[in-house]
Amino acid sequence: MKRRIGVMGGTFDPIHYGHLIIANEVLDKYNMEKIIFVPAGKPPHKKVTGACALDRFLMTNIATLSNNKFIVSDIEIKSLEKSYTINTIRKLINEYDNTEFYFITGTDAIVELPNWHETENLLKMCKFIGVSRSGYSTLDIEFKINEIMNRYNGQIELLQVPMLEISSTDIRERINLGRSIKYLLPEIVEKFIIKNNLYLE
Ligand code: ATP
Ligand code: MG
Numbered sequence: 001m002k003r004r005i006g007v008m009g010g011t012f013d014p015i016h017y018g019h020l021i022i023a024n025e026v027l028d029k030y031n032m033e034k035i036i037f038v039p040a041g042k043p044p045h046k047k048v049t050g051a052c053a054l055d056r057f058l059m060t061n062i063a064t065l066s067n068n069k070f071i072v073s074d075i076e077i078k079s080l081e082k083s084y085t086i087n088t089i090r091k092l093i094n095e096y097d098n099t100e101f102y103f104i105t106g107t108d109a110i111v112e113l114p115n116w117h118e119t120e121n122l123l124k125m126c127k128f129i130g131v132s133r134s135g136y137s138t139l140d141i142e143f144k145i146n147e148i149m150n151r152y153n154g155q156i157e158l159l160q161v162p163m164l165e166i167s168s169t170d171i172r173e174r175i176n177l178g179r180s181i182k183y184l185l186p187e188i189v190e191k192f193i194i195k196n197n198l199y200l201e
Contacts, residue, residue: 002099002100003098004033005036006101006102007035007102007103007104010037011168013051014050014059014198015060015064016184016185018164019063022106025131025162026131027070033069036092037070037072039057039074041076042082044084051196055192057074057077059193062186062189063185063188073092075088075091076088086116086121086122086125089101089125100126100127101125104129105129106133107130108136119152120152120153123152127154127156127157128156129157131159132158132159134164142158166185171199181193
């Protein structure tokens with residue numbers, strides 16, 4: 001039987017409990033061997049205005065220290081090219097044989113899938129798990145997912161997780177406004193942010 005590994009891409013700017021909870025839900029429900037967090041180096045669709053790649057990588061590492069099934073990859077941050085998921089999955093397939101990869105994304109990212117690089121090939125190489133995120137109705141998402149699966153002949157599963165209205169954007173704004181970010185992310189990440197004066201402008 002093939003082993004299963006989940007891949008969680010994102011800018012993690014900063015990583016928060018929304019990311020950690022969905023990764024753990026997938027690990028648990030799909031009986032995965034591990035979840036690989038892949039902080040994006042140069043995301044093609046998004047300007048990273050907050051922390052540098054190294055700090056985002058370090059924050060992702062310290063946030064996942066206590067779980068030995070969560071690992072953090074530097075594949076994207078050490079590459080000088082734009083971070084296309086298909087290239088990352090190709091590298092992972094070369095690294096791990098006899099493995100089924102599941103790419104984990106929130107519903108906000110799933111609906112954008114047709115705009116990703118080489119969507120059709122990507123969907124041939126891995127399955128997708130779309131996890132619920134507030135702001136998207138289940139009916140709308142099911143419709144959209146079916147549309148994408150039919151168009152590309154890929155496999156996307158919708159997973160309902162406890163919804164947490166946490167986003168990195170909101171955390172960055174709170175820091176900028178001098179508001180509390182307690183309980184939105186691990187305390188150790190909060191300490192890292194304060195020590196390194198991140199997100200103050
Ligand atoms: P930003 O506000 O900067 O976009 P973010 O909170 O969306 O940050 P990302 O690094 O963009 O975090 O997200 C990585 C992945 O995690 C994406 O697939 C996103 O949909 C998912 N995700 C982030 N926060 C949540 C959440 N609270 N619930 C479910 N999925 C989430
Ligand atoms: Mg996002």
